[in-house]
Amino acid sequence: MAQKDTTPPPGAALRPPRVFKxxxxxxxxxxxxxxxxxxxxxxxxxxxxxxxxAFFTKVVHMExxxxxxxxxxxxGQEKYHSVCHLYLRGANAALLVYDITSKDSFVRAQxxxxxLESEFLPGEVVVMLLGNKTDLNKEREVTFEEGKEFxxxxxxxxxxxxxxxxxxxxxxxxxxxxxxxxxxxTVGPTQKxxxxxxxxxxxxxxxxxxxx
Amino acid sequence: MDAGGNTAAxxxxxxxxxxxxRLFGEEAGDSGGVQKDPPDPGDRDLEETGxxxxxxxxSLLSSLPQSETPSGTCEPWSxxxxxxxxxxGPENGPGGQGGDPSDEDWRSQRKHVFVLSEAGKPIYxxxxxxxxxxxxxxxxxxxxxxxxxxxxxxxxxxxxxHKLVFLQQGPLLLVAVSRTPQSAAQxxxxxxxxxxxxxxxxxxxxxxxxxxxxxxxxxxxxxxxSERTLDRxxxxxxxxxxxxxxxxVRCVPLARPLREALGALLxxxxxxxxxxxxxAVGGRLITAxxxxxxxxxxxxxxxxxxxxxxxxxxxxxxxxxxxxxVCLPRFNPDxxxxxxxxxxxxxxxxxxxxxxxxxxxxxxxxxxxxVEDGMRALGAIRALAEVxxxxxxxxxxxxxxxVQAVGAPGLRHxxxxxxxxxxxxxxxxxxxxxxLEAPYSREEERHRLSDLYHCLHARLHSTSRPLRLIxxxxxxxxxxxxxxxxxxxxxCLSPLVTKAGAILVVTKLLRWVKKxxxxxxxxxxxxxxxxxxxxxxxxxxxxxxxxL
Numbered sequence: 001m002a003q004k005d006t007t008p009p010p011g012a013a014l015r016p017p018r019v020f021k022x023x024x025x026x027x028x029x030x031x032x033x034x035x036x037x038x039x040x041x042x043x044x045x046x047x048x049x050x051x052x053x054a055f056f057t058k059v060v061h062m063e064x065x066x067x068x069x070x071x072x073x074x075x076g077q078e079k080y081h082s083v084c085h086l087y088l089r090g091a092n093a094a095l096l097v098y099d100i101t102s103k104d105s106f107v108r109a110q111x112x113x114x115x116l117e118s119e120f121l122p123g124e125v126v127v128m129l130l131g132n133k134t135d136l137n138k139e140r141e142v143t144f145e146e147g148k149e150f151x152x153x154x155x156x157x158x159x160x161x162x163x164x165x166x167x168x169x170x171x172x173x174x175x176x177x178x179x180x181x182x183x184x185x186t187v188g189p190t191q192k193x194x195x196x197x198x199x200x201x202x203x204x205x206x207x208x209x210x211x212x
Numbered sequence: 213m214d215a216g217g218n219t220a221a222x223x224x225x226x227x228x229x230x231x232x233x234r235l236f237g238e239e240a241g242d243s244g245g246v247q248k249d250p251p252d253p254g255d256r257d258l259e260e261t262g263x264x265x266x267x268x269x270x271s272l273l274s275s276l277p278q279s280e281t282p283s284g285t286c287e288p289w290s291x292x293x294x295x296x297x298x299x300x301g302p303e304n305g306p307g308g309q310g311g312d313p314s315d316e317d318w319r320s321q322r323k324h325v326f327v328l329s330e331a332g333k334p335i336y337x338x339x340x341x342x343x344x345x346x347x348x349x350x351x352x353x354x355x356x357x358x359x360x361x362x363x364x365x366x367x368x369x370x371x372x373x374h375k376l377v378f379l380q381q382g383p384l385l386l387v388a389v390s391r392t393p394q395s396a397a398q399x400x401x402x403x404x405x406x407x408x409x410x411x412x413x414x415x416x417x418x419x420x421x422x423x424x425x426x427x428x429x430x431x432x433x434x435x436x437x438s439e440r441t442l443d444r445x446x447x448x449x450x451x452x453x454x455x456x457x458x459x460x461v462r463c464v465p466l467a468r469p470l471r472e473a474l475g476a477l478l479x480x481x482x483x484x485x486x487x488x489x490x491x492a493v494g495g496r497l498i499t500a501x502x503x504x505x506x507x508x509x510x511x512x513x514x515x516x517x518x519x520x521x522x523x524x525x526x527x528x529x530x531x532x533x534x535x536x537x538v539c540l541p542r543f544n545p546d547x548x549x550x551x552x553x554x555x556x557x558x559x560x561x562x563x564x565x566x567x568x569x570x571x572x573x574x575x576x577x578x579x580x581x582x583v584e585d586g587m588r589a590l591g592a593i594r595a596l597a598e599v600x601x602x603x604x605x606x607x608x609x610x611x612x613x614x615v616q617a618v619g620a621p622g623l624r625h626x627x628x629x630x631x632x633x634x635x636x637x638x639x640x641x642x643x644x645x646x647x648l649e650a651p652y653s654r655e656e657e658r659h660r661l662s663d664l665y666h667c668l669h670a671r672l673h674s675t676s677r678p679l680r681l682i683x684x685x686x687x688x689x690x691x692x693x694x695x696x697x698x699x700x701x702x703x704c705l706s707p708l709v710t711k712a713g714a715i716l717v718v719t720k721l722l723r724w725v726k727k728x729x730x731x732x733x734x735x736x737x738x739x740x741x742x743x744x745x746x747x748x749x750x751x752x753x754x755x756x757x758x759x760l
Contacts, residue, residue: 028436040532048440048526050534051534052535052537053536055534056533073532075536079435
């Protein structure tokens with residue numbers, strides 16, 4: 001079944017592609033929206049801080065199967081964290097984005113990981129650590145090794161990207177897709193689906209006061 | 213060039229249309245509540261102190277018979293010196309980012325707006341960096357608390373050519389320092405709009421809670437990213453004064469059948485908990501449909517609607533579908549709505565769906581697809597694209613019309629707000645105005661015109677001596693402002709127009725507006741009823757959608 005990336009494999013048309021929910025997390029202005037925009041629309045422009053969450057979809061054709069990404073691009077700003085937490089629920093994958101020119105954003109990415117760990121069982125979500133803005137290599141504050149080391153210690157996927165130069169962006173998402181499909185195979189799709197539906201059908205978490 | 217003199221009272225009785233409308237509006241006070249204090253409890257105690265501090269006479273109109281004196285303001289520093297600075301003075305561009313109060317660029321800005329916490333912690337400054345201003349802001353806090361210690365509240369300081377207006381809103385202090393001829397009441401309106409903007413992202417309750425918990429909290433942390441929105445808001449006041457001045461929203465001119473079809477479409481595409489659906493382009497309203505009970509219980513304030521229009525017009529919404537909490541400060545300053553915002557079919561046309569359920573994203577997205585399908589079926593997308601593209605305003609994407617459309621030579625610009633709309637239309641105060649064209653293409657000229665409109669507005673709505681009609685010959689243009697029970701109108705005419713000519717132009721304009729009103733305004737805002745969103749109702753929905 002060696003197919004090209006672009007053509008759907010035979011049989012894919014018979015059933016809709018599996019849908020995976022992916023969230024982009026990280027502190028403000030590390031490039032989450034830019035990554036999403038680059039990946040989904042192959043576009044780059046300087047954008048204002050995201051308001052709340054932005055939602056994109058993209059269908060990906062891999063060698064073995066097709067899948068549809070539902071991408072939740074969250075706002076990095078603190079005031080929106082409550083609403084973004086809401087969209088962590090049911091996520092299959094998370095991209096923890098930091099800015100390689102900001103040590104602080106790297107530290108924040110680590111604290112986002114803690115949040116994820118508290119919300120999910122180990123191995124429930126595919127997590128990738130993503131150092132963005134490699135085009136600003138001269139101002140780098142977080143070395144490649146630092147990122148990689150941390151990712152390995154936590155068993156995360158790791159890559160460095162540049163949304164501006166379109167460097168490794170598609171590769172990063174594809175790596176996540178591949179990992180998702182692989183895990184699906186080992187766990188078995190039906191079982192996994194059931195598990196997730198049960199998760200969502202559980203008592204809805206008490207909606208906190210709307211004013212937070 | 214005050215050749216014509218500024219006669220305030222004589223009515224242009226020779227024009228029949230004008231004659232007819234003159235019969236109404238015995239009191240200029242019934243102007244749709246433009247100057248009314250907003251129903252913000254936080255503001256009330258301030259408003260009670262002292263008699264209504266009223267605005268000094270703008271220098272522009274200084275040749276008018278002056279009887280208005282700035283009566284009993286509660287601040288001891290108000291020796292209202294008559295202003296004599298030229299209004300259209302040379303402008304410094306939007307630069308001046310130094311922020312150091314000793315910086316000449318910074319000092320020469322026309323208008324500064326500051327937001328600080330009660331503890332004196334800087335939150336926002338329109339120009340310059342907030343850090344450099346802590347000392348300046350310290351002085352402001354000192355002034356406020358000095359007056360407070362005497363059991364009073366400071367409202368405004370009139371210095372030689374500056375007005376300083378103070379507004380306390382809960383734990384936030386807002387200050388405007390202006391040398392524009394805007395009245396203190398108008399400046400206060402601007403500060404209220406700034407406050408509303410802050411509340412819309414955080415809610416008043418959470419601001420209060422934050423400061424009750426930690427008095428010296430740095431609110432900039434939470435407002436990160438909102439500064440640009442505040443900048444845009446304050447810029448728009450000077451570039452496009454109608455919105456705040458008239459307390460109304462601007463509609464896209466659109467043929468009535470199409471607008472009504474779009475309204476009916478929004479009425480059809482609803483979901484549980486949906487409170488408001490808005491179609492907008494370039495920050496202007498195409499149509500809006502509202503939930504019926506929301507309307508009757510607590511009407512949608514135009515300021516809230518404008519806030520939403522500005523918000524969805526922001527470039528941050530350029531891509532994807534967005535989902536964010538937003539608070540409507542006039543509706544309920546303490547609670548959040550949840551807003552779904554998306555561009556339709558990659559057009560500048562934007563759909564906003566406002567609901568009460570924070571988990572309704574997928575239901576709203578389904579709504580959007582229905583709206584999109586419906587618009588395609590109507591062929592509305594192309595019609596709207598034509599409207600949006602016809603005038604080809606490259607920067608704003610804002611469809612509008614030229615003043616030439618009126619066919620009244622000598623008319624340069626106008627603001628028209630109808631007041632004679634049937635009662636249920638009061639739900640949606642609207643105004644119309646053409647694009648600003650030459651000679652108002654440069655910022656300097658726009659500021660001058662904005663200043664003139666503000667002056668006339670302040671005179672019409674002066675609390676001590678309101679006027680109904682002002683004919684004002686300024687240096688570079690002639691203006692006529694008129695408020696009746698049917699409309700509020702500001703016109704800007706060529707400087708060489710005679711009084712009789714001006715009356716003719718205004719007559720023509722009023723006829724034109726009458727003829728075009730179905731196109732210019734939303735005559736019948738659509739309404740719908742949706743079941744309230746309950747968590748029981750929504751949980752299976754979400755389970756289904758996220759479980760896909």
